[in-house]
Structures are given as structure tokens and as C-alpha cells.
Ligand SMILES: [Zn+2]
């Protein structure tokens with residue numbers, strides 16, 4: 001028997017119901033904010049992720065499903081969604097149009113990691129990308145929108161925010177940080193030591209407790225922001241305060257991807273292990289340029305569908321539609337005709353085998369139908385059907401042409 005690959009999972013029944021509910025809910029909210037659907041290929045040139053996610057990031061160095069295709073191209077299954085959408089935005093020359101563009105997407109992402117609870121190799125994300133809006137009001141709006149999605153799904157969360165600065169303030173801060181890290185080099189783990197030269201900002205979110213203990217006195221970017229970044233960050237926190245959205249400023253929140261600047265945020269939940277991220281994102285004003293487009297500000301987020309699956313409060317399952325069954329074989333083609341008419345307005349399940357009454361009623365229950373519609377000998381002779389509303393328990397006999 002062939003099993004799914006390690007770290008990959010089939011979603012069926014209860015889980016696929018949850019999946020659909022999450023995606024539907026997120027789409028409804030995103031559309032109300034003016035987002036349109038975008039579908040991009042799962043397979044992209046490896047160079048795309050090297051240039052956007054970053055050459056030194058864990059994703060690119062360790063976790064990509066990367067291979068040479070039959071034409072000799074270096075390709076990669078997308079490890080995240082933003083890069084492909086920015087690529088699509090530039091490919092379609094939308095960067096040359098003055099219009100602001102907002103896209104939502106959902107689908108599978110692939111990372112070759114050690115599988116563990118809440119971490120799969122093939123996992124699904126829902127995400128949004130907003131292009132062309134530099135105002136920090138958009139950062140606020142995106143955060144509100146994510147909160148609205150989680151509220152609609154009945155999921156509690158904590159919000160962490162940070163500013164990652166910009167080209168004007170980040171380089172000076174980076175230098176200061178490298179200076180500090182060099183002095184505590186011997187106390188830091190191997191990964192951190194490597195990152196001091198490749199990606200020093202990532203040292204801040206090292207998961208090693210020993211490293212974190214030595215990082216408490218590290219210089220904080222939030223205290224070294226330029227005027228523009230500082231003003232934006234203050235505006236954002238003031239807007240959140242006014243909207244009574246609780247948040248924590250987390251100076252170690254740097255996100256795993258190189259392309260973020262200014263606002264970065266993460267939604268975390270304590271219900272699936274300590275402070276697990278359930279959504280994250282931020283501003284990426286330089287990414288369109290990195291991918292050869294005209295300078296275009298952007299901001300986006302993604303939420304991990306498998307991560308939140310267990311947390312979703314599913315709406316009570318309502319009985320719906322019809323279960324149709326025959327107690328005499330001659331009645332089945334009448335049912336098939338009735339079914340195709342009813343399917344124009346409702347869900348219909350037809351049992352093709354003629355069976356006894358009890359067996360049909362069990363079938364109607366299994367199908368979670370609102371109505372059981374049966375034809376027996378009497379009904380066949382009279383041109384009627386027997387109909388029971390399984391919610392109100394009301395029964396009646398109706399003429400077929402009146403149905
Ligand atoms: Zn700045």
C-alpha cells in the first residue's frame with residue numbers, strides 16, 4: 001500500500017470540512033476589503049526564492065524542494081506564497097499601472113523540514129498581498145482584517161508587532177548589532193555565530209534559550225528608527241490603541257524572510273503549544289524592485305491553515321437537502337427525475353437500491369438530510385411521495401407534480 005510522503009497529509013471528512021470553512025471565511029472577509037483571487041504556479045524558478053526570501057534564510061539554504069527539471073532548469077516548489085505573487089504582479093506589468101492591487105490566494109506550500117506537531121512538509125496557507133499603498137493606515141487595516149478572520153473562526157489570539165526599519169535606519173542598526181554580537185560571540189550557538197556574518201538580524205529570534213539570555217541587552221532597532229519609520233510605528237500603535245486591539249511590541253520579532261521592512265507582525269496562539277504563530281506578515285516595500293519591477297510598496301500576510309484547524313469553532317452542522325429512496329424498484333427512475341429537478345435548488349442524495357423503510361431512514365440520517373422522501377407501493381400507485389421533515393418530524397403525502 002502506498003502511503004503519503006513523510007510530513008504530508010490527506011485531508012478528509014472532518015478535517016476537509018474545517019479546511020473549506022477556514023478558506024471560505026477568509027475569502028469572505030478578504031473580498032470585503034477589496035481583495036481579488038490570484039492563482040500562481042506551485043513550481044517556480046529557484047532564483048525567485050533566492051532573490052526574495054533571501055540567500056541566507058533557513059528556507060532557502062535548508063528547506064527547499066529544489067530540483068532540475070527535464071529541461072535542465074533549476075526549479076523549486078514554492079516554500080511560501082508572497083514571492084510568486086510579486087513575480088506575477090511584475091510579470092503582468094501591474095507595477096507600471098497607477099492602480100493599487102490587492103490579491104488573495106490559498107494553496108499548498110512545501111518545506112523540507114523535520115516533521116513535527118503543527119509542522120508539515122506540505123502545508124496550506126491563505127494569504128493576502130496589497131500593492132501600491134505606502135500608508136501605515138494600510139498596515140493597520142491588514143491587521144484588523146486578520147483579526148476579523150480569526151474572530152469569525154472563533155479563534156483567540158495575541159498580536160505581536162515590531163518595526164524592521166528601512167534602508168535609512170536598518171544598515172546603521174545592523175552594524176551596531178554586529179558590534180554587540182561580536183562581543184558575546186562565544187556565548188552564542190553555532191547557528192548564531194554563522195548568522196553574525198550572513199544575517200545578523202536573525203540572531204534575535206534564535207530559539208536557543210541560552211542565546212536569548214545573552215541577547216536581553218542587545219541594541220533594539222525600535223530605539224534606532226529613522227524619523228519616518230518612527231512616526232509610522234507610533235501611528236500604528238496609536239491606531240491599534242484607539243481600536244482597542246491589544247498587542248505586544250516584540251523587538252525580537254524579525255520574521256524568517258529577508259524581504260520585510262517597517263511593520264512586521266505575528267498572530268500567536270497559546271492553544272497549540274507555547275506561542276505558536278498562526279499568522280504572520282508585514283511590509284515589503286523593496287520586494288517588487290528586487291524582482292525587477294518598478295518601486296512599489298507592498299504589505300501582506302499568510303495564515304497557516306493546518307495550524308489553526310484544531311482551533312476553529314465549526315458552526316453547528318445543519319441538516320440539509322433531501323434523501324430520496326424507493327421501496328419498490330419501479331420507483332427509482334421517478335426519483336432520478338425528481339432529484340435532477342430538486343438539485344437546481346438543493347442538495348439531493350439518491351439511494352439506487354430499493355430497500356425497506358427502516359434502512360432508508362438510517363440512510364437519511366447518515367446523509368444528514370433535512371427531508372426523507374420515499375416512494376413505496378402505495379405512493380407509486382397514487383402518484384404521490386411520502387415526505388418527512390427530519391427536523392420538525394412532520395410527515396406528509398404529496399402529489400409528485402405538486403412537489
Ligand atoms: Zn527607517
Ligand SMILES: [Zn+2]
Nearest residue numbers: 189192206211
Ligand atoms: Zn543561537
